[in-house]
Amino acid sequence: MSDSSRPTIEITLLDRQYVIACPPDEESKLERAARYLDRAMQGIHAQGKVVDREKVAIMAALNIANELLETQDEQRAGEQSLSELNQRLEKALSDAPGR
Template structure:
């Protein structure tokens, strides 16, 4: 498929429009991600008016990466707790009764 035939989507980040190649079945997902990214970039931009786009993009990427790592850590902790609870429940249920 040539570049001219590839499906694209237009996104806006910090009031600048970009055309991104994207399969049609992923366009809604990409649009949602772009909106999230734009809101995050706008937030940093509003706090630091003089910061250039590249620095805003880097700061935003670091913030989003940190958010992702926090969620992954919470998920891992939740999975560990669930495993421990399941093991405790199995021990209690499989414990021979003394009566």
Template sequence: MSTATTVTLNILDKEYRVSCPPEERSNLEQAARHLDSTMRDIRNSGKVIGVERIAVMAALNISHEMLTGSRKQDGELDRQQQQIGDLVSRLDQALSRHQS
């Protein structure tokens, strides 16, 4: 069992100390960089003012990215499962013709 480690993250010019398992440190740092980049893009657009509002907009944008990606993966999985089903059906037909 791994011991949690404290990681210092910088997001929109603020420092946050977060505990996480050592094996998750890289993922946490990558997530923080993505959040920081998204928040900076929103702030630099000048359309949203206030750190709290910027954070909410960033959370919405990142959630949308995640859900859109999940839906694309689900659609691809459905397509692959359909192809596998079609192949199994064709194999069954070929085997039944061969056995007759």
């Protein structure tokens, strides 16, 4: 498929339009991600400390990456807790009288 025939979608980030190649079945995910990124960029831009679009995008990307890593850490901790509880339950069941 040539570049000119690839499906695209238009997104808006910090009041600027971008045309992005995107398979039709992924459009809603891309639109959702673009809205999330745009809100993050708007928030940084609204503070007035960072004006350059590239720097705003980098700060937003760093903030989102930090959110992702914190969420992954919380998920791993939750999985570890579940694993420990499962081991305690299995031990309690195996130590139960009548087994």
